Amino acid sequence: MAVHEPSDRTLAGAVVGRGDEASFRALYRRHTPSLYPFVLRMVGGAEEDAEDVIQDTWVRAVRGLPSFRWESSFRTWLFGIGLNRARELLRRRKRQHASSELPEVGTDPPAHADRMDLERAIACLPDGYRTVLVLHDVEGFTHPEISERLEIAVGTSRSQLHHARRTLRTMLDPAEEIA
Amino acid sequence: MMRSGDHDRDRDDLTPGEREAFAALPKERVPPGGLEERVVGALRNQGLLASSPRRAEGTRIWRGWLVAAAAAGIALFASGMATGQWMGARNTADVVSAVLDGDALSRALQVQQAGSEYVRAVARLSDLADDLEVEVEDLRPGREAARAALHAAALELGRLAPEDATIQLVLAVLEDRGRRAEEGMVRTTIWF
Numbered sequence: 001m002a003v004h005e006p007s008d009r010t011l012a013g014a015v016v017g018r019g020d021e022a023s024f025r026a027l028y029r030r031h032t033p034s035l036y037p038f039v040l041r042m043v044g045g046a047e048e049d050a051e052d053v054i055q056d057t058w059v060r061a062v063r064g065l066p067s068f069r070w071e072s073s074f075r076t077w078l079f080g081i082g083l084n085r086a087r088e089l090l091r092r093r094k095r096q097h098a099s100s101e102l103p104e105v106g107t108d109p110p111a112h113a114d115r116m117d118l119e120r121a122i123a124c125l126p127d128g129y130r131t132v133l134v135l136h137d138v139e140g141f142t143h144p145e146i147s148e149r150l151e152i153a154v155g156t157s158r159s160q161l162h163h164a165r166r167t168l169r170t171m172l173d174p175a176e177e178i179a
Numbered sequence: 180m181m182r183s184g185d186h187d188r189d190r191d192d193l194t195p196g197e198r199e200a201f202a203a204l205p206k207e208r209v210p211p212g213g214l215e216e217r218v219v220g221a222l223r224n225q226g227l228l229a230s231s232p233r234r235a236e237g238t239r240i241w242r243g244w245l246v247a248a249a250a251a252g253i254a255l256f257a258s259g260m261a262t263g264q265w266m267g268a269r270n271t272a273d274v275v276s277a278v279l280d281g282d283a284l285s286r287a288l289q290v291q292q293a294g295s296e297y298v299r300a301v302a303r304l305s306d307l308a309d310d311l312e313v314e315v316e317d318l319r320p321g322r323e324a325a326r327a328a329l330h331a332a333a334l335e336l337g338r339l340a341p342e343d344a345t346i347q348l349v350l351a352v353l354e355d356r357g358r359r360a361e362e363g364m365v366r367t368t369i370w371f
Binding site for chain 2: 033138
């Protein structure tokens with residue numbers, strides 16, 4: 001017999017209405033398994049950073065639920081928050097790197113990595129390249145959608161993707177393509 | 180978040196092998212084990228989730244600490260709450276007169292400080308209740324002590340403002356609960 005699963009909206013209503021922990025846990029368990037790898041890729045594979053972003057994302061989501069109008073799916077809305085939180089973390093990290101004069105994560109792929117797996121190569125990309133590549137080639141967003149989400153020009157999105165793919169190919173194998 | 184059907188021409192820049200490699204990337208992954216509890220804890224701390232029932236297993240904490248923490252709150256609360264109610268029950272002229280009196284002013288400040296300290300002490304107790312490694316039984320003396328302090332304060336308030344219906348109602352509930360507790364279980368309240 002099929003078990004009826006409460007909708008996201010029902011669960012969210014219980015969280016907002018009475019702070020219902022069981023409903024929150026149900027939402028968390030439904031969406032975090034897909035949110036986590038997305039955030040992890042966005043932050044370049046740093047697991048502790050990804051956990052911070054996930055926590056921040058859920059806190060902001062629950063806080064913002066009363067004003068969520070359900071014009072998009074809960075998942076889309078949640079991933080949007082996750083994207084923004086991940087970008088904020090990248091900006092913070094960049095500022096820290098700049099002040100400590102350490103090399104920025106992702107700017108220099110390992111010189112000896114003649115071949116590396118795709119996941120690692122994505123993690124080594126510069127933040128801007130990686131953000132657009134993950135959204136476009138992994139998550140399937142179009143350039144206009146990326147442009148809107150990241151508040152950049154469509155041309156910038158295309159250019160970033162072009163450079164990201166070229167860098168990725170070089171990292172994976174100077175003589176071959178990604179596969 | 181995955182889109183389909185409307186992907187633009189940049190997709191064509193990828194070779195079939197590259198597309199396959201991207202498609203093979205895992206879209207789901209089991210999150211780290213402790214992350215759910217961490218997120219739930221953060222939400223509870225911010226008052227966005229109600230406290231959950233305690234779990235049965237966990238490490239034990241020192242009971243004496245709980246009792247001492249509760250005792251501090253109780254002592255401060257019991258002295259402070261009564262004065263606060265006294266201030267609240269007086270008319271404006273009395274309050275102005277009392278404020279002009281150094282002793283009354285000093286007691287009013289005590290009320291404010293003691294009340295805040297009591298709330299902080301109980302909040303610290305509640306924080307322990309959110310800790311999954313603390314057992315329910317360890318929290319019982321603190322809860323009993325906090326409740327007993329509340330009862331004692333309500334008695335004082337009843338003495339100060341016998342006409343206050345709210346206080347009388349609180350007293351009735353607490354005394355009824357106390358009678359039932361005595362009938363059904365041994366009290367664990369510790370008085371100071």
